[in-house]
Amino acid sequence: MSVDVTGVDRDTLVRPIRTVSTRYLAALSVALGMIGVWLFFYLQQLRHGLIVTNLADWGSGGGVPWGLYIGAFIWWVGIAHGGIILSAAVRLLGMDTYQPVARLAELLTIAALTCAGIFILIHVGRPDRLVTSVIPAWPTRVQWSPLMWDVTVITAYFVLTATYLGLTIRYDLHRLRNRLPNRLDPIYDVLLVGYSETEDAVVERMVWWIAFAIIIMAPLLLHGGVIPWLFALLPSMAGWAGGVQGPSFLSIALTSAVSGIIIVAAAFRYAYGWAELIPEAVFRGLGQWLGFFSLLFLWLQLQQVITGIFAAPTTLQHATEVKIATPLYWVAIGVVALAMLYVFAASLRPSLFSLPLLVALSVGVLAGTLIEKVLFVVEGLMHAHFDLYAGVPGAYTPSAVELSALVGTVGIVVLFFLVVSKVIPVVELHAIEDHGEVEG
Amino acid sequence: MSTDDDIDTPPDDEERHRRLLDETDYDTDLGLELARDAQRVTAGELSEAAFYRRYHDRIVEEFEMDDREIDLPDPDALAAGEGGDGGVGDGSGDAGGFLDRLGDALEGFDPDDGESRRSVMKKGAAAGALALGGLGSTGGAGPGDGTAAGAAGSGEEGDGTRWGMTINLNNCDGCLACMVACDQEHNLSRGANWMYVFAFEDENQGEETNFLPRTCQHCTDSPCTKVCPVGARHTREEDGLVLTDYDICIGCRYCEVSCPYGVNYFQWGEPDVPESEIDDDHQIDDRGRWVGSRPPEGVMGKCTFCVDRQDGQMGEEKIGTTACEEACTMDAIHFGDLNDPESPPNRHLREYRESQENDRSDYPNRKEHTVSTFQLLEERGTDPNVTFVGNAPSQDARQVDGPVTYEEMGLTDNRKEVLDQGAEAAGGETA
Amino acid sequence: MTAAPAALPPLLALASLSAPLPALPLLAGSADYTLPFVGPGTYLIFGIVLLPVYVMVGAWFLGDPSDRFANLLGVGYLAGLTTVLWGSLLVATLVIGAVFF
Ligand code: SF4
Ligand code: SF4
Numbered sequence: 018m019s020v021d022v023t024g025v026d027r028d029t030l031v032r033p034i035r036t037v038s039t040r041y042l043a044a045l046s047v048a049l050g051m052i053g054v055w056l057f058f059y060l061q062q063l064r065h066g067l068i069v070t071n072l073a074d075w076g077s078g079g080g081v082p083w084g085l086y087i088g089a090f091i092w093w094v095g096i097a098h099g100g101i102i103l104s105a106a107v108r109l110l111g112m113d114t115y116q117p118v119a120r121l122a123e124l125l126t127i128a129a130l131t132c133a134g135i136f137i138l139i140h141v142g143r144p145d146r147l148v149t150s151v152i153p154a155w156p157t158r159v160q161w162s163p164l165m166w167d168v169t170v171i172t173a174y175f176v177l178t179a180t181y182l183g184l185t186i187r188y189d190l191h192r193l194r195n196r197l198p199n200r201l202d203p204i205y206d207v208l209l210v211g212y213s214e215t216e217d218a219v220v221e222r223m224v225w226w227i228a229f230a231i232i233i234m235a236p237l238l239l240h241g242g243v244i245p246w247l248f249a250l251l252p253s254m255a256g257w258a259g260g261v262q263g264p265s266f267l268s269i270a271l272t273s274a275v276s277g278i279i280i281v282a283a284a285f286r287y288a289y290g291w292a293e294l295i296p297e298a299v300f301r302g303l304g305q306w307l308g309f310f311s312l313l314f315l316w317l318q319l320q321q322v323i324t325g326i327f328a329a330p331t332t333l334q335h336a337t338e339v340k341i342a343t344p345l346y347w348v349a350i351g352v353v354a355l356a357m358l359y360v361f362a363a364s365l366r367p368s369l370f371s372l373p374l375l376v377a378l379s380v381g382v383l384a385g386t387l388i389e390k391v392l393f394v395v396e397g398l399m400h401a402h403f404d405l406y407a408g409v410p411g412a413y414t415p416s417a418v419e420l421s422a423l424v425g426t427v428g429i430v431v432l433f434f435l436v437v438s439k440v441i442p443v444v445e446l447h448a449i450e451d452h453g454e455v456e457g
Numbered sequence: 458m459s460t461d462d463d464i465d466t467p468p469d470d471e472e473r474h475r476r477l478l479d480e481t482d483y484d485t486d487l488g489l490e491l492a493r494d495a496q497r498v499t500a501g502e503l504s505e506a507a508f509y510r511r512y513h514d515r516i517v518e519e520f521e522m523d524d525r526e527i528d529l530p531d532p533d534a535l536a537a538g539e540g541g542d543g544g545v546g547d548g549s550g551d552a553g554g555f556l557d558r559l560g561d562a563l564e565g566f567d568p569d570d571g572e573s574r575r576s577v578m579k580k581g582a583a584a585g586a587l588a589l590g591g592l593g594s595t596g597g598a599g600p601g602d603g604t605a606a607g608a609a610g611s612g613e614e615g616d617g618t619r620w621g622m623t624i625n626l627n628n629c630d631g632c633l634a635c636m637v638a639c640d641q642e643h644n645l646s647r648g649a650n651w652m653y654v655f656a657f658e659d660e661n662q663g664e665e666t667n668f669l670p671r672t673c674q675h676c677t678d679s680p681c682t683k684v685c686p687v688g689a690r691h692t693r694e695e696d697g698l699v700l701t702d703y704d705i706c707i708g709c710r711y712c713e714v715s716c717p718y719g720v721n722y723f724q725w726g727e728p729d730v731p732e733s734e735i736d737d738d739h740q741i742d743d744r745g746r747w748v749g750s751r752p753p754e755g756v757m758g759k760c761t762f763c764v765d766r767q768d769g770q771m772g773e774e775k776i777g778t779t780a781c782e783e784a785c786t787m788d789a790i791h792f793g794d795l796n797d798p799e800s801p802p803n804r805h806l807r808e809y810r811e812s813q814e815n816d817r818s819d820y821p822n823r824k825e826h827t828v829s830t831f832q833l834l835e836e837r838g839t840d841p842n843v844t845f846v847g848n849a850p851s852q853d854a855r856q857v858d859g860p861v862t863y864e865e866m867g868l869t870d871n872r873k874e875v876l877d878q879g880a881e882a883a884g885g886e887t888a
Numbered sequence: 889m890t891a892a893p894a895a896l897p898p899l900l901a902l903a904s905l906s907a908p909l910p911a912l913p914l915l916a917g918s919a920d921y922t923l924p925f926v927g928p929g930t931y932l933i934f935g936i937v938l939l940p941v942y943v944m945v946g947a948w949f950l951g952d953p954s955d956r957f958a959n960l961l962g963v964g965y966l967a968g969l970t971t972v973l974w975g976s977l978l979v980a981t982l983v984i985g986a987v988f989f
Contacts, residue, residue, distance in 0.1 A: 061883065064883075065726055065727075065879075065883035066724075066725055066726040066727065066754045066755055066883075067708075067723070067725050067726075067755065068725040068726030068876055068879045068880050068883055069880050069883050070880070071877075071880070072725070073725070073872060073873040073876045074649075074713065074719075074721065074722050074723055074872055075713070075714075075719050076653075076718075076719025076720065076721075077648075077650050077653050077719065077870060077871070077872065078648060078719075078722065078871065078872035078873055078876075079871040079872065079873040079874075080872070080873040080876070082710040082713045082714060082721075082723060083710060083714060140709065141707045141708045141709050141755075142706075142707065142708020142709075142710070142723065142724070142725075142754070142755030142756060142757075143706065143707045143708045143755040143756060144707075146687075146705070146706075146707045147707060150687040150689070150705050150706075150707050151686065151687055151707070154686065154687040154688045154705070157688060158685070158686055158687060158688050161683050161684075162683065162684050162685060162686040162711070163684060163711075164684065164686035164709060164711050165686045168686070247711075251680070251684075251714065251715050252717070252837060253680070253714075253715060253716065253717035253837070254714070331852055398714065401717070401719060402717060402834070402837075403717055403718055403719060403833070403834060405655055405657060405669075405850055405854055405855075405856055406655075406719060406856060407855075407856040407870075407871075408870075408871055408873070409719070411873070412873065416880065
């Protein structure tokens with residue numbers, strides 16, 4: 018299934034860079050407003066400490082020490098996986114259909130990883146020590162601490178993705194330079210340093226290897242590895258331990274990642290009239306991926322529920338029973354199931370396909386995966402193996418301060434796309450021109 | 458046992474020691490003599506008291522202080538150790554504590570200044586090391602006693618100190634005095650119950666209410682130290698205390714999440730007792746690290762086994778004691794060096810077992826005593842350094858109200874309530 | 889048993905001369921209580937997780953077509969971005985530290 022968009026001209030490609038609409042300004046102020054709301058609340062947290070959240074100690078304290086911040090951290094890392102899925106599909110597997118949205122997906126990776134990092138920053142009690150304590154301890158603690166593994170792998174993922182972007186953007190910038198605004202020249206000069214067209218073939222090969230490295234590292238070792246291991250390696254919490262967490266986390270990551278790309282791509286298509294550039298076929302394909310990943314997600318949830326209630330150790334059984342008695346859990350499962358059923362129905366009966374509906378379902382899936390992640394963290398902590406305490410299981414509902422961080426990070430992603438799309442082409446030149454069709 | 462040959466420092470070694478000591482600012486001859494006689498003490502040729510008397514005046518003259526006297530090892534115990542009853546750890550454990558102070562004395566240590574301690578070790582090392590070598594070598598040559606060492610705890614034999622507890626649940630009556638003492642000693646914020654006493658009922662243990670005082674278990678194989686990303690949560694090499702470096706901790710709470718026992722209390726907001734009201738002696742340990750008393754805001758805290766006491770900063774007589782142990786009038790809590798067979802936790806366990814003899818005349822296959830002991834969640838492999846005498850709570854055990862409520866003692870049970878109030882207050886004006 | 893004690897004091901003396909050393913993590917593994925330097929992360933991070941990166945950088949330089957400038961640019965990006973990432977975080981945390989702690 019390949020779609021030819023080579024008829025689209027270069028002016029279409031740089032359209033976002035050359036226009037500033039009132040709608041754009043409106044979106045910009047909404048994004049800044051969202052960030053402002055969060056900063057307002059975060060200032061409270063910095064002033065008074067984490068006491069302004071609804072977190073507390075487990076044990077005699079009757080609370081849970083990790084909550085929405087950690088759930089949202091995992092969620093953003095999960096969304097970040099969209100970039101690599103798309104780039105790998107295009108670069109490694111030759112699935113050119115997705116070329117028009119590949120760079121959007123890579124940008125989403127960068128933005129989402131940034132948000133994940135922000136959640137770590139605001140989760141810790143002493144953000145001022147995040148570098149001064151972590152960097153000196155790295156050589157010794159990376160040998161042991163799963164949290165240090167996360168820091169390492171997320172840094173590597175971020176750097177590899179940004180390098181990928183930095184190298185591939187040169188080809189486009191060089192060829193579109195005369196259509197790009199002069200006032201940004203200093204930026205382009207830096208990005209294009211030492212460029213010559215002879216490097217294209219070399220860079221092409223280099224980025225193939227970057228894609229190769231990321232596709233092994235990011236899904237298998239990040240979201241199917243060090244992030245679930247944060248929990249899976251701790252037998253103290255009944256709902257966390259066990260090898261199924263790796264695959265389960267990965268399935269959730271991929272599901273939310275595809276949803277994220279669908280939303281971002283649809284937004285650009287709508288805002289810049291890019292129906293030609295990002296045709297419906299792209300979304301039909303993404304929809305099918307969403308359906309497939311949702312199926313995996315549901316299947317792995319089934320694994321956990323059934324092993325948790327059949328003849329499980331008491332604490333795990335209890336944790337699982339509470340989980341399946343939580344209405345929110347079924348909301349999460351429900352939206353993912355709904356999305357899956359819809360896209361499978363639409364592939365059987367193409368006339369059922371509707372882009373707005375797919376976008377709405379993607380939003381639902383993102384909400385569902387976020388709920389599942391937060392529940393996983395919180396309920397996992399509520400059902401400690403040692404439950405002699407009257408305060409176990411503890412109680413937790415996210416506070417306004419915590420919820421505002423979600424709003425703020427979504428605002429940051431929106432802002433990021435609004436700014437970046439004014440500087441670099443967010444769709445690769447390769448999408449509209451075959452390789453080698455080089456002219457000024 | 459030892460002969461004169463290996464007690465006296467051989468001439469060429471002595472020459473090297475002389476050179477090492479010459480590099481320090483202090484009297485070389487005094488250092489050498491001290492070292493030689495320290496070896497004699499461990500060999501049993503010289504009594505501790507005589508050793509002390511012999512050098513007191515000269516040490517005072519040279520260093521303007523002599524704090525050796527405050528914690529002289531009991532000469533009888535030492536002699537017993539030489540006789541073969543004592544464990545390997547006995548001699549060297551005491552020697553470590555004593556010689557640390559000797560080293561400090563050599564340097565003119567100022568206990569108020571943590572930083573100077575480190576330079577003590579550096580500069581005064583040569584003299585201290587000579588004596589350490591003398592004592593340590595005899596300890597190493599002394600016969601071990603497997604049965605006594607590790608009577609409590611995990612049963613590993615070890616050198617040096619390993620602080621731990623034996624808590625006798627049969628003696629505990631749930632008065633909560635230990636919780637109050639801990640709360641005051643460490644200036645804890647409301648609800649941060651480093652020491653926590655459960656009152657529980659267990660359908661498998663009859664109708665009565667049982668009690669379980671819970672500290673940090675100071676696990677030898679502690680998950681919390683493994684997971685800490687920055688090494689703030691660490692096990693102190695010299696004595697196995699599991700501590701949190703308040704200067705390094707980033708407050709990620711991973712230790713709290715990984716601990717199977719729920720003993721960690723994060724400082725979510727401003728501590729109830731301000732920094733200005735707490736002496737450095739309580740806070741800075743003998744390595745100059747901030748690990749004692751309540752944590753500052755944004756940092757993790759938990760029971761420290763009264764590290765300030767163990768380092769002698771509360772006075773030499775407080776070494777080997779904890780606030781909760783002192784407060785307990787029921788003889789339930791026994792704190793001490795698990796590597797020392799004569800330490801309170803080991804002695805209590807032994808004596809308690811001896812007092813609960815089994816009827817072996819009719820049933821020769823029974824074990825000697827009827828005392829059951831356990832460690833919390835032993836199957837987790839954390840290797841706790843707290844051993845309980847009594848029956849372990851089963852999965853069906855439920856916490857109940859005890860005879861004395863937390864509120865009556867001015868304590869807070871559920872910290873979440875305090876935190877919720879704090880959050881509301883913070884939402885308004887500055888707290 | 890007769891020889892060992894005689895040899896010990898000078899050894900200990902020398903060890904103690906560098907007394908700050910025991911605080912170093914490298915030696916921490918020698919004590920009973922502390923974690924050895926090498927742990928599961930050693931194999932996991934350096935042996936498995938970073939393996940694709942080694943392969944990638946190796947392939948850049950060894951394969952064909954290759955170009956010195958482009959390769960170094962790639963390595964520069966890797967090193968530079970890591971520095972920028974942690975450097976900017978450092979600045980942010982220092983500001984937070986100065987204002988709030
Ligand atoms: S009881 Fe918990 S906090 Fe204490 S040493 Fe063990 S794991 Fe660490
Ligand atoms: S809260 Fe502090 S001591 Fe605990 S794991 Fe995090 S950094 Fe280490």
